[in-house]
Amino acid sequence: xxxIKIFKFAGEFAENKDAARKVRIDxxxxxxxxxxxxxxxxxxxxxxxxxxxxxxxxxxxRKFGPEVLDKIVFKNCNENVKGIINIVxxxxxx
Amino acid sequence: xxxxxxxxxxLGNIDQFLRSFETSNPQRLEITTHKEWISVxxxxxxxxxxxxxxxEKSGVTSxxxxxxxxxxxxxxxxxDFLKIKTDIKIEEHESAxxxxxxxxxFNNEELTRFITDVIPLLHLRPExxxxxxxxxxxxxxxxxxxxxxxxxxIVCAQYFKKTxxxxxxxxxxxxxxxxxxxxxxxxxxxxxxxxxxxxxxxxGTTRRIGGTEFNAGAGLFFIKSIAKTNRxxxxxxxxxxxxKLLKTxxxxxxxxxxxxxxxxxxxxxxxxYWQGTAVGVDIGLDAKEEFSDLLKLINNTYSKTVKERxxxxxxxxxxI
Numbered sequence: 001x002x003x004i005k006i007f008k009f010a011g012e013f014a015e016n017k018d019a020a021r022k023v024r025i026d027x028x029x030x031x032x033x034x035x036x037x038x039x040x041x042x043x044x045x046x047x048x049x050x051x052x053x054x055x056x057x058x059x060x061x062r063k064f065g066p067e068v069l070d071k072i073v074f075k076n077c078n079e080n081v082k083g084i085i086n087i088v089x090x091x092x093x094x
Numbered sequence: 095x096x097x098x099x100x101x102x103x104x105l106g107n108i109d110q111f112l113r114s115f116e117t118s119n120p121q122r123l124e125i126t127t128h129k130e131w132i133s134v135x136x137x138x139x140x141x142x143x144x145x146x147x148x149x150e151k152s153g154v155t156s157x158x159x160x161x162x163x164x165x166x167x168x169x170x171x172x173x174d175f176l177k178i179k180t181d182i183k184i185e186e187h188e189s190a191x192x193x194x195x196x197x198x199x200f201n202n203e204e205l206t207r208f209i210t211d212v213i214p215l216l217h218l219r220p221e222x223x224x225x226x227x228x229x230x231x232x233x234x235x236x237x238x239x240x241x242x243x244x245x246x247x248i249v250c251a252q253y254f255k256k257t258x259x260x261x262x263x264x265x266x267x268x269x270x271x272x273x274x275x276x277x278x279x280x281x282x283x284x285x286x287x288x289x290x291x292x293x294x295x296x297x298g299t300t301r302r303i304g305g306t307e308f309n310a311g312a313g314l315f316f317i318k319s320i321a322k323t324n325r326x327x328x329x330x331x332x333x334x335x336x337x338k339l340l341k342t343x344x345x346x347x348x349x350x351x352x353x354x355x356x357x358x359x360x361x362x363x364x365x366x367y368w369q370g371t372a373v374g375v376d377i378g379l380d381a382k383e384e385f386s387d388l389l390k391l392i393n394n395t396y397s398k399t400v401k402e403r404x405x406x407x408x409x410x411x412x413x414i
Contacts, residue, residue, distance in 0.1 A: 013231075016202055058307055074411055090393060
């Protein structure tokens with residue numbers, strides 16, 4: 001299972017959508033395309049914006065379907081980051 | 095154009111200030127001020143600075159300021175933005191803990207730097223800084239992505255010790271919300287456009303609920319929700335429309351609504367035309383509500399609002 005450390009690209013406050021998009025396109029999508037699983041490690045990230053998480057995840061859910069969530073594991077998320085991820089994951093499946 | 099900086103202009107009474115703004119002759123700006131004392135929200139300073147930047151060179155004039163609080167305007171950087179020379183002398187204090195002077199932000203990199211380097215100067219506890227960072231980031235990115243503002247975003251903030259509150263003003267002089275929303279939704283009035291822009295799942299970039307890979311149409315709804323949960327004001331002014339979320343009184347349960355017109359609000363469509371968008375938010379730092387609880391509340395409202403097309407089964411994120 002491949003691991004991507006979000007902090008490395010986004011810092012402690014993950015708000016830069018360009019960074020999120022880059023992680024999705026350059027790192028996450030190739031792993032998923034191979035059918036592998038990926039760990040998104042939010043260690044040291046103390047908060048994130050909905051825009052950041054949307055830019056990171058929404059297109060994956062749209063492109064690969066909600067089943068892609070079986071291939072993605074979110075690690076070391078605090079309550080705030082979990083909350084934002086849940087919001088995006090939920091509304092992308094409405 | 096003519097603008098008067100009054101004795102008092104806060105989000106609660108901002109209407110009078112906005113109504114006094116005169117929009118004729120957009121190449122020139124004449125600024126007048128209250129003679130004795132000026133006490134204004136950062137939104138007012140951001141608006142005046144932004145107006146000055148849209149004028150032609152040396153098109154800004156200001157009468158000799160007499161108000162005692164003119165030093166405050168100087169310290170916030172207003173005269174530098176307006177390129178007005180003054181003889182006001184100030185002692186340069188460390189700004190930490192009190193305010194963020196007027197700042198022009200043009201792109202994502204500058205915004206990230208602003209959030210990383212400037213907001214910590216307010217010396218807030220992490221849980222207090224969280225909503226401020228969130229609000230500044232989302233509102234300023236909106237400017238870059240939607241407004242086409244030639245001057246970028248003009249931002250400033252002030253901490254008020256007595257009320258333990260941060261007030262933020264973020265302004266652009268771009269195309270305005272109506273133009274942006276009209277790209278996907280037919281709207282006749284600025285107020286209709288603001289109402290749509292505040293509705294979860296609606297963005298000017300697409301008619302598809304949930305937005306595009308880059309825009310979800312959730313940003314403004316989040317900001318309004320943060321203000322409402324904290325029982326504070328939130329003001330958005332674009333074109334000739336003002337929407338002002340009113341404070342939820344202490345003791346009254348906070349409900350979030352997908353339709354901003356269900357919230358207790360004021361405003362209307364009869365204000366002097368603002369070319370662009372101006373947003374003012376107050377954030378109380380005494381809030382007992384945890385940010386994570388607020389997110390749960392937002393999620394419920396968001397889902398409720400757009401769930402007509404809810405699928406019966408969907409997967410959940412897995413956390414380890």
